[in-house]
Each structure stands twice: as structure tokens, then as C-alpha cells.
Amino acid sequence: MSVHLAIARAAQQSGHVAAVRGYGFERNWAETGDRVARLASGLLSAGLSRGDRLALLAGNSAEHMELTYAAIWAGIIVVPINTRLSTPEMCQILGDCQARGIAFDNLHSGAGQAVAAELGLPVVMGLDQVEASVKFDELLTREARPPVDAGGKDLLGLYYTGGTTGRPKGVELSHAAFELTAMDQAYALECTGRSAYLHAAPYFHLADCSVGNSITYVQGTHVFSDDTSSAGILDAIRNLGVNFLSIVPTMYQDLIQLAAGDPILEQIENAVYGAAPISEGLLKQVLAAFPNARFKQCYGQTEVAGACVVLPPEAHVPGGSKLATAGKPTLSAHVRIVDADGHEAPRGVAGEIMVAGDRVMNGYWGQPEKTAETVVDGWLHTGDVGVMDEDGYVAVVDRLKDMIVTGGENVFCAEVENTLSVHPDVAAVSVVGVPDDRWGEAVHAFVVVAEGRVPEPADLIAHTKAQIAGYKCPKGISFITELPLSGVGKVRKDALRAQWISMNKDSSDV
Template identity: 35%
Template sequence: MYPIDFFWRAADRWPANIAIDAPAGPIRYDALAVRVSALAAALLARDPAPQSRVGICAGNSSDHIAALLAVLACGKVWVPLNPKSTRPEIRRIVDATEPSILIADAGGAALLDGAPGQRLRCGDEGGSAPGIATLAELAGRHAGAPRPGFDLQPDATQAIKFTGGTTGAPKGVMQPYRAWMANIANQIHAWGFDQNERYIVAAPITHGTSTYLLPVLAQGGCHVLLDGAGAEAVRTAFRERGGTACFMPPTLVYMLMALPGASRADFPHLRRLIYGGAPMPPEKIREVRDFFGPVLGTTYGQTEAPQILTVMRPDDFIDARNWTSVGVAGWFSDVAIMAPDGHLLPAGEVGEVVARGDLLMSGYWRLPGKTSETIVDGWLHTGDRGLLDERGYLHLKDRLKDMVITGGFNVYPVDVENALGQHPAVHECSVFGVPDEKWGEAVQAAVELRPGQQVSEAELVAFVRERLGPVQTPKRIHFHASLPRSPVGKVLKTAVRERALAGGAEPASHPDNKQ
């Protein structure tokens, strides 16, 4: 069995269910299955070789979903290309993975200009360039094609996704069939998706949303595509189109709460609000639960172990002790804490988070040396620091490289961020270390305030000192109108730190921190 078989089985079981609710109209399972079969046949006609790569550079759309499913259906390897990226970065990924076919919408096509590979047009906005077929045209040409079959091993590659490069140059992560199968089973088990699910597609399909695509479809549920962009479009989808579940970064959660006139009544059918991609401080968790009710959940994973190494279900958030946790290990994975010398640490001790099991990548694309550095004796070294409590809940501290050693003391930025986040004026923050002649490294922070709020640097410093003591208190706080973020809304700590070192942050209200 392969990941695509979950979709085929659902199409046979629930042919009349709506698989995609798009602004242009709904698409039933039976119609989507016919379209996916036709597009898979078209891809094989263009390149019959198994495991050849297909790059897709497009925004969220029904065409994008159908194209992705078609890639999975014909035994090829999906290479997601972020349409909000830059042309040099897209070209670097294309040159590294050498896709034989590139599928793009109008915006993505501009980013792929000059790149090698056969071209196909996703969507019909703006038409297509001469000689480049649209997916609609190909589906018509191959209408009635049977569902293709292939024979590949569980460790064969289903996707090559590139890391964000937080620990060096981005690397192509080879996600095998077994990892996708483990993810699908874990998501269904964790969230209880069923045929009544209406999943709001708020995050890009090229990123975290892709890990929810098949779990929802496997259960006969529906993916709801936004009519527009931004928080208001998300609220409208929940309020008017029956949204029941969604995955999004914490930033978008906060934006929904801050919309004019926003209330829980805007989300009448919501039962699973899953955040990821960045931590949510305990005080924010309290605010979100007060607003939305007991629907909050989260997962922890990496591109190297997609999405769901650990899971925190809404019931886990009832106990406030868990608010600094990312949950317990999911199915098919072991999660442990390892010391630098390689031995596993007991509950309560801080070390590197390591994992093993079916969810792990098979390696980095054409980088065997990096693979052997990251997977050692079957354990994936995540680069994250944390601890497991006596109940098996994982509490993350920070990336190993992000830990600040100041005056001989270890400071975990997440602890300082959690303290700053308790101040009523603070919307979001990022804590980091900078070189310091006296301390080796000095703790500093960058802060984005809530609209209409004011607070001085000295006030925030005193606020943190009262809660954490002098060692963990920032020596300097930089104020930003808006913290730099990735295309999916994650605060870019490296960019924040570089801006601070360059003196590019906005000046503090009262730059009189004398500690």
C-alpha cells in the first residue's frame, strides 16, 4: 500500500462526498479521482521513468491539489517549490533535484524562468505560454485513463522537501513512503478526522498543509480553499463555509483574534485548531483557549520527521503543566533525550532531542556525509534541546545553536520568550545571543508590541528580571513595528539577530537599560 491508496479507497467509498470546496465550485471525490488518474497518465506520457522528480510551484488551488495527487499516483517524487520564494532559491532547488517536469501557475512560472524541464501550467489565470499545456487540457486528453500502478519499496522516496536552512545551507530531505504512511496514520489517530471534516487550507500546500492533505481525504473529508488571502479570508471560511479544523502558525491565530469584532461565534463548527512552525508561549495559550475554547492542539516534527513526532491534543491542554510541552510521542516513533557522549538521559534532564522509527527521512538528497552526521545508529539528531518529563511529555528549550551561554550560565531563549510574552503589551518576541566582551554572549530580545500599546525597554527588563532573575534578563531589547517573518509567518530569528547586530531595529522607547 502507498500513500495515494488512501485517496483511491476514499473515492471508492465516498464518491459523492465533496473532496475540495473551492471558490470556483465544489469537486466531488469521484470527479477528483477521474482527474487525478488522467493527470497521472499525462505525467507518465511525458516521462515514464519511475521516481523521476516533478516540481510544483503554485499557490493553493484545486489544480495544485490534483497535480500533487497525480505525482503521488504515478510513482514519481514530489518537489515542492515555494511560490513566495525568490528566483535564485527556486533555481537552486531545481538544479539540485533535476525535475523532468515543472508545474507552475502564473506566479510560479515567472520564478521558473530559464530553469530546465518540461513545463505544464497549473490553473488558467492569464492563460498559458505557447507550447505549454494546461492541466485542464491534459486531463481532457487523457480522460478515462485507468489508475496507474507501480511497485516501489517503503524506503523509496515520495517527496524531496528542502529545510529552511536554520542550521546552515538548506538541504533536500528525502521523505520515504513509510514516513508518509506513518504521518497519515498519526494525523487521523491524533485528530479524529472523519467524513464530516471541513479542513480550512490556510497554510501553503508547499509547507505544513501538505501533511494534512491525505489524512483528511483518507477519511472522506473536505479541503476548503480560501476565497482571498489573509486572516479575514480565513475567518470568512470558518464562519460561512463550516470549517471544522485548520493548521496554521501562531501568528495567524493571533491575527484572527485581533480582527475587528472577532468572537468565538465566527468559528461555529471549529473543533481542532492546530498550530505549528513556532512555539506558543503559555500566556498566549491561555489567551487562545479563552477565546476559542478547548480546541487547541499542536505537534512537533521536522522536515526530517514530518509534522508529528509528538502531539498535544486539546485534552492535553486541560492540564496547565503541559503548556510548555509539545506533547507525547506519536505512533511509529521513539523520542528520547541524548547527552553529547551519546547516552540517553533520564526524565527531567536537558539534552538533544533524538528520534527513531518509521517517520524518519531516508537521508539528504545527494549529501551522504550530512545524512551520516544527522542519523547516527538509527537516531535522528534534531538539533533541538529539550527534556522529557516523568509522564513522557516533551518540553523543548531551543535549537542547540540558539542556546546562549552568558557568563558561564546556559540561557534558553524560549524561557525568556515565555516570560516576555506574559507582558500585556507584548504581541510577539524573539530572544537571541550576541557576542559580548564581558559575558561571552549577552542575552538580547526583539519585541513586537500589540497595536496601540506602549512600554519602555526598562519596564520590560524589570518585568523579566522579576520572573527569571538577572542572568536570563535581556541586556538590551529592540522594538520592531513588525518582526521579520518567513512566507508562512514564522519569526526569522537569524534575521532578527542580524538586524540587531547591524543596528537596524527601531529604537527603544527609553534606551536606558543600565543592567
């Protein structure tokens, strides 16, 4: 059963249940299913055909989700666009996939119109009151149509990744990949029909979209707010009945500070996080502040349509042996750790994380050579270094590309970061490899200082030397006010390396 059939089933089985909710509106699944079917008919009447690529450039909204579902319903390939990209970057992506149309909301109409004009796109539509040749409300006037007969390995969407360096890669995700991920996460994340899920992360990312699909499969409620800041999330919990969150660890910390003991956080029953593990110190805080929440950590990639490893609630115990892991593979994902020769590594030995199953991407759009390098005999090379323990739990150690080779020794950044993170002077830390004439690369730490503290670099380095081997310890420390983050909350190590190089950080080394 593909996503479009899950929508039809939700309308049939839970027609009276709230499907979407926000400030000033609420629609049930019967209404939402009808709107999706009408929008699908409207898309086809606007000049799009099955197999065409439709770019979606918008913030989080019920209309954004409905139009995404409508495209899938009609057999049109969705191409979600990161709203943070520049106009040239967007043009590169739409040109690469030969998009036939673009839809955008009011906030992104300037960029959307510019891209449409640059590429001469024949179908240009607005999601709200936007001046465009095709208007959202007009699409809704069409007569509802049945969903297309699509499923399995048929292409559902192109999710572009890796655009910061080199040519962006369009990840080809199938109906089967979306379906399996939705059902996997519905089970592992304990989604139910009473879940009221706030779309807090960007919907153009699978971190949010894939959890949303799980909510659709269980016929729960999607909640949308224009304000996805920590303050906006707290307001949505208070005013929109939110009981399910999926955000990065630092945002849970922000919510605790903002709530300041307000019992409203007791309303959260399901608390998911990803992009980074949760520290033991923060875990103690969130368990106290969210007493009714069951916490889960997710690990995954765009190339497997979302989370493929989940750490269950019972592992979220301060001092627990599994807390440092990302969890166990989900039901439809086969995971193994391999050495440099492609052989499965013994338990407890680091190697590359590989994933197999029908959730693995069809390939990279128009890049057969890159596809062949990445998917070998059905196994996806994730590019992540991991360790599997005797119980099958997977710990993500580092990115292969972020592993530091210094004096012929391999250093995993995460190990150094974990060592520094427990120092009371450190609020946040990221470790990178920087050029070094003698060692090839040197270990360098970027540290955000804890409030009220004034650390000395030598003290922090001495702290690491008491915990880990000398070659793993930072050769230098740089103090910064905040770590640069990507759209999904991951630290931009490439930006930190570039910052070190541009500022000639040799002067700050000790």
C-alpha cells in the same frame, strides 16, 4: 497503504463525499480519484518517467494537490518549491535534484518560466490558464491508469530545507514516511470523514500537506481559498463549511478580533496549531471564542515528514501542568532526550531531542556526509533542545543553534521569552544572542510593544530579574513594530541577529 492507494480507497468507499471544495466548485472523491489517475497518465505521456523529479511552484489550490497526488500515483518524485524563494534559489534547488520538469500556476508563471529557461527543462506545464508547453486540462484528457507499485522506503518526495544559509538540503521522504504521518495525525488530530479542512498554510510545507494527507486517509473534505489571510480564513469558515483549522497561534488571535463576537467561530470543531506554543492568556481567549473546538499543538520537522509530538485537547487547560509542553510522541515515533555524549538524559533534564522510526527521512539528497551526521544508528538528531517529564510529555526548550552561551553559561531563549511575554507592556518578543566582547554572547530581546503602552527597557529587564537568574536576563532591549516570520510562522532569529549587527544596537542597550 501509500498515499496513492488511500486516494483509490477514498474513491471506492466514499465516492459521493466531497473531496475538494472552493468558491464556485466542488468535486467528490470518485471524480477526484478519476482526475488523479488521468493526470498521472498525462504526466507520463508528457515526457516524465517513474523516478523523475517534478518541481511544483504554486499557491494552494485543488489542482496543486491533484497534480501532487498524480505524480505520486505515477511514481514521479515531487519537489515542492517555496514560492517565496528567489529565481536563483529555485534554480539551485532544481539543479541540485536534476529536475526534469516544473509545474506552476498563473501567479508564479514568471518565476516558473524563468527557471525552466535557465535550466533548459524539457517538461514545462501550467496548473491553470498559463501559457506553457503542457496544459493541465490536456493532461486530464488521458485515459486513467492504475497506480504504480510503490511503497515502503521508495522515494516519494524531496522537501528542501535550510536554504537561508549554505547549500539547501533536499530531505528524502519515503512512501512509508508519508503513510505513517498521515495515519498518526489522523488519529492524534481526530480527523474524520466529516472534517472540512481549510488549507490555510502553504501547501508546499509539510505543516499543511501532511494534515491534508490525513484528511485524504479518512476521506474528509479539502477546502481551498485563494485568500489565506485572517480575513480570508474567516470568510471561508462562513461560506465554505470549514470546521477544521491548522494555523499559528497569532492567527487565532486575529480571527477572534475579526469575528468580534460573531458566533461563526462556534463552527470550528478541530483547531490545530504549531510553530510556537500558545500562551495562557491567548488560550483563555480562544477557548471562549471557539467553544466547540478541540485544540491540539503539533511539533515536528521536515526530516520526520511532519508532526511527531502532539499535545492533546485535555492538556489545553489554563494553568494546566502540561500546557508548556509540546505533547507526547505520536504512535509511530520513538522520541528520547540525550546529553552531549549521546546518553539518554534523566527525566526533567534538558538535552537534544532524537526521533527514530520509519518516518525518519531516507537522507539528504546528494549529501551523504550531512546525512551521516544527522541520522545515527536510525536516530535523527533534530537539533532541538527538549525536556521529557515523568509522564512522557516533551517540552521543546530551544534550538541548539539558538541557545546562547554567555560567560560560560547556557541560556535558553524560550525561558527568557516566556518571562517577558507575561509583562503587560509586551505583545510579542523574541530573544537572541548577540556578539559581546566580554561575555562572548549577550542576551538581547526584541519586543513588540502592546497597544497603548510605552515601556522603558530598564523596567522590562527589572521584570526578568525578579523571575530568572541574572545571567539569563537581557542586557539590551530593542523595540520593533513586528517580528520577522518565516513561511510557516516561525520567528526569523537569523534576521533579528543580522538587524542588530547592521544597526549596531549597542546604543539601545541599557
